[in-house]
Amino acid sequence: MARVVRFHRHGGPEVLRIETIDIARPGRGEVQIRVKALGINRAEALLRSGTYIETPPLPSGLGLEAAGIIETIGDGVEGLAPGDAVSVVPPISMVRWPAYGELVTYPAEAVVKHPPSLSWETAAALWMPYLTAYGALIDIARLGSGDFVVITAASSSVGLAAIQLANSVGAIPIAVTRNSSKKQALLDAGAAHAIAAAEENLEAGLKAIAGAQGVRVVLDAIGGPIFEPLTAAMSRGGILIEYGGLSPEPTPFPLFTVLSKVLTLRGYLVHEIISNPAKLEAAKAFILEGLESGAFKPVIARTFAFDDIVEAHRFLESNEQFGKIVVTV
Template structure:
């Protein structure tokens, strides 16, 4: 292997153009770490927020970036079982910090607890499109929400990779998914992904449509990464004693708390992130659940578009356009 490798970093926060392909000495894994020859990268909205300095973790420049990679382990640090060498794995978000172990690069150093094998029938591109979306959906819908057969589940930003994962998860659990998207152009793909209903908010009234679909009962679970002023509408369409999971902050405006609606319905409005799942004892069970459903074909990572490694900046711009349905993947 070459003595140097390209690692993507940014030396200041800002637009996609701040990402740089820095030529650096080949890094060596430290104690408890492995080195991955990266074959594919799965992009996530969190990485754009981190690049902009608007994420839960503050970047320390020059900052690495990237949560999800798939590839082959070629070296391990001390205290790591050498049998990992040669195995194909993907990295698991929530098990490391972006500043410490961002995976954008020809190689990535990650802690051994931050890797997982996936079904061998999946490609590298699919392997890089698993854990962020399915673990995020699992934590809210299965672990905390205890989704059940017949539950109505409203999924906003449904064309995102996490939204697609939530649709698939609702389907296998026998729940009724109501996918929400702004534009009609995404409706066919959401129906194909398994959504029972799709509401196009540019053309339809969100509250009225949920009322019609649920025969006035409302949705027991709402899964929302947007926040902002939509939260009042989500509280209005939620069922009495329903739960609203707020797992993101995509809205440009503040998020007012719908106090009177929440009081009237005894609602739970629950801040939630993937980072609750990975340190919890439920984590191995979650990984096994996802692995099994991937192996059976019940879960199928939906890849919207692929880019070459040299096109990473363009891939970031594409994600910011909100045009994708599913995952954006960068191939090395």
């Protein structure tokens, strides 16, 4: 028996319940983990509210990131043993492999022995943001030295990971946030420039920064009207990678800008990396190297206790956080 978080109907944070259920032993190729910390992601709020890319049968668990100690291994598992300190790579389906619980089961290939220097909270805040940023900026965009890269929703865990990643390859990260309250914090976090989109002219600001070179790469989580000023500031042959959709407004297609600049507008899911074993191994090696060098350091916005999971989700939806929300178990 173990406590897990589930929801029996779609809705706001209040639908989340902590329940005690039987947990089956791990099957062949599986690992069971005694959880110490959980990472909270916006995808989980979307699943809970019924607007995610998965539609779960109810009641459903949820969660994409966890860190803890291996308690039991199934048959056929090699390289992992009870007592190992591990974190988990986000699974393709959080409905099949939910992370919100005291005891969780994952396929062994999704389990990583993380560097011993990481705290449980930091390990739980690691894989979703850095894998997302890596897949978009390194695997797809081939971001490199001297490239200007615009990062919207820059104070999110993915945004902050993207800033660190851009700096690690010599690119020039331009952070976009809604208002000026987070601008200095973004600069302190490594952004070369920061623009408050609700208070400044975004197109003019980006053109002033990038000059004639223009912005080659845009990593956007928002969509909506921001597409027009973003593409207007891009360089010929640039690429805009869309991984979110936070704006409730329609997203215009900037046809003549796309044509005249031969731009690429590309949708992206982190599943592209997670579901490809070779790409996942390359990503893990890149991220672990960045951790060891000190180039990568997850930013924790706030930590909640497991019993306060509803409050953690309310804080997520407040959009006040700077970095990752973590729950300790």
